[in-house]
Amino acid sequence: MPETPPESSSEAPLNNARPSHPLSAAEAWQFTASRAKDTTFFFDFDGVLSPVTDDPDASQPVPSVLGVLEQLAARVARVAIVSARPVSFLRSRFQSLEHVDLYGLYGLEVWHDGDVVTEPAALPWVPPMAELAERARAELPEPILVEYKRLSVALHYRTAPQLAAQVERWGHEQAERLGLRVQGGRMVVELKPPVDQDKGMVISEGVLNAGCAWYFGDDMSDIKAFDALRAREAVDPDFFGMCVAVANPETGAEVSSAADLTLESPEAVAGFLAGALPAFGR
Known part of the structure; x- marks a missing residue:
């Protein structure tokens, strides 16, 4: 069962030493509330802020999470979403948030203070990725959903799990042919x-100047x-990190075993954060 956050902020931390896991x-x-101005929160998108869907384009954050993230961002040093999705997709889902940074494509794209920065070393791969997406649509069976992300191509077999071996084999063949890397995930290559x-x-770069950080994730990445x-x-003996897993039937056991706490769904994530906001005061 997921743990519940404190009901109020009336109690101060017993001391300011880093607690033990x-x-x-x-x-x-x-403890986090005592270091609020030195704290960063990081969130994955799919499976953490949004339920996983058969059609990736249909994914939306749970309704209550938008307001919670904005309130959290007003109380801590930084809130960021770190996702395999492109920044353009994340912006379309979180355009109402003014104080949340977005890391797209595992950090190859970054949205910060109104600007998108793309990793220069990745830019030459835009044309090969477009060609790869067209090849995938032509060569893979129709149930496989090909998601072109400009700097990556995701092959989703959620609606046809019996084709997993074929998709993985095709993906590794293309990776070897083009010199690409393969990232596994929840029913996707x-x-x-x-x-x-x-x-x-x-995250390593993002916490260099932080004294405390939380990460919420659901997948192997x-x-x-x-x-x-x-x-x-x-x-850093003064740094405190919390790892939170969001359970799922596909990768949940392994991710949960690596985390400090486990929540049961994106809705539970929103509720968990909302319940903790009073600990930070106004």
Whole structure:
């Protein structure tokens, strides 16, 4: 069962020393509130802020999460969404949020203060990715949904799980042919440029000047983000990181085993955050 956040902010932390893992949600929120102005929250999108859908284009954040993220951003140093989706997609879902940074395509694109910055080393791969998407649509069976993301191509087999082996084989063949990297996920094979960038690297850089950080994830790629928080704690005795898994029947067990806390759904994430906001005051 997921832990519940503290009901109020009336109690101050017993001391300002970094707490040890494992600890309850209430203890984590209490300590985080004491370092609010030095804290960053990171969230994956699919499966964390939005339910996973058969059609990726149909994914929307749960209604209550928009207001919660904006309120949280007003209370802490920074809130960011780190996703495999392009920044253009994330902007279409979070355009009402003024104080939330967006990392698209595992950090190859970044939206910050009204500007999109693309990793220069990835730009030459835009034409090959477009060609790869066309090849995938022509060569893979019709139930496979091909998602072209400008700098990556995702092959979704959620509606045809019996084709998983065929999709994975085709994806690895194309990766070898073009020199691409393969990213596995929840019922998806994604082909990416050979550019060093992943969620772990985003988080490692993002916490350099933070004293506290939380990461909410649901997929195998999010374990790298969890590892980045653990690594920061290992070298900085004052840094505190919390890893939160959002359970699912596909990758939930492995992701949950790497996390400090587990929540049951994107709706539960929104409720968990809303319940903790009073700990930060106004």
